[in-house]
Amino acid sequence: MILLLLVLCVLVGPLVWRLPVNDIDFKAKLKGPSWSHPLGTDDLGQDLLARMLYGGRISLAVGIAAMLIAISIGTAVGAVSGFGGGAIDHTLMRITDMFLALPGLPLLLLIVYLFRDSAPEGIRSGGRRLHPDRRGDRGVALDAGGPARAGAVSVTAREGVRRVGAEASARGPCVR
Numbered sequence: 185m186i187l188l189l190l191v192l193c194v195l196v197g198p199l200v201w202r203l204p205v206n207d208i209d210f211k212a213k214l215k216g217p218s219w220s221h222p223l224g225t226d227d228l229g230q231d232l233l234a235r236m237l238y239g240g241r242i243s244l245a246v247g248i249a250a251m252l253i254a255i256s257i258g259t260a261v262g263a264v265s266g267f268g269g270g271a272i273d274h275t276l277m278r279i280t281d282m283f284l285a286l287p288g289l290p291l292l293l294l295i296v297y298l299f300r301d302s303a304p305e306g307i308r309s310g311g312r313r314l315h316p317d318r319r320g321d322r323g324v325a326l327d328a329g330g331p332a333r334a335g336a337v338s339v340t341a342r343e344g345v346r347r348v349g350a351e352a353s354a355r356g357p358c359v360r
Contacts, residue, residue: 194240203234 209229217224223232265276 197237203231205234205238
């Protein structure tokens with residue numbers, strides 16, 4: 185309801201509030217709210233209500249344009265992906281996932297940059313010190329005999345052992 189009221193004010197406001205947006209009046213600079221300027225004036229004496237109503241129209245136009253572009257591109261990618269199937273679907277969905285994850289990446293890089301000196305060693309190394317060679321251990325376990333032996337590799341990885349012997353079984357780890 186409040187959003188609808190704001191949109192209505194931005195669309196109808198310039199027709200009701202006729203003060204020019206860019207007129208400069210140094211005699212009225214930094215004045216508080218009054219009947220002639222309900223929100224006051226800025227440091228150049230410009231009416232803040234008129235400027236907000238004008239800026240609101242531009243903000244609405246930019247928001248609607250961005251929404252229409254996103255809907256158009258999303259519909260096109262979804263249609264091609266749905267009709268193409270297979271490798272086309274997989275490739276387009278991975279590209280879509282990349283774009284969905286991208287806004288978080290600059291924020292993550294900023295956080296890492298700002299707190300790089302105060303972070304504990306395990307966090308700074310990206311967790312490599314906490315779980316050494318985890319992916320390699322999973323690959324070795326699957327190669328050595330499948331998921332039944334993967335539990336044995338997990339235990340040995342925590343203890344720092346990176347090799348699984350042929351006698352490792354589902355009952356427990358075999359550490360040499």
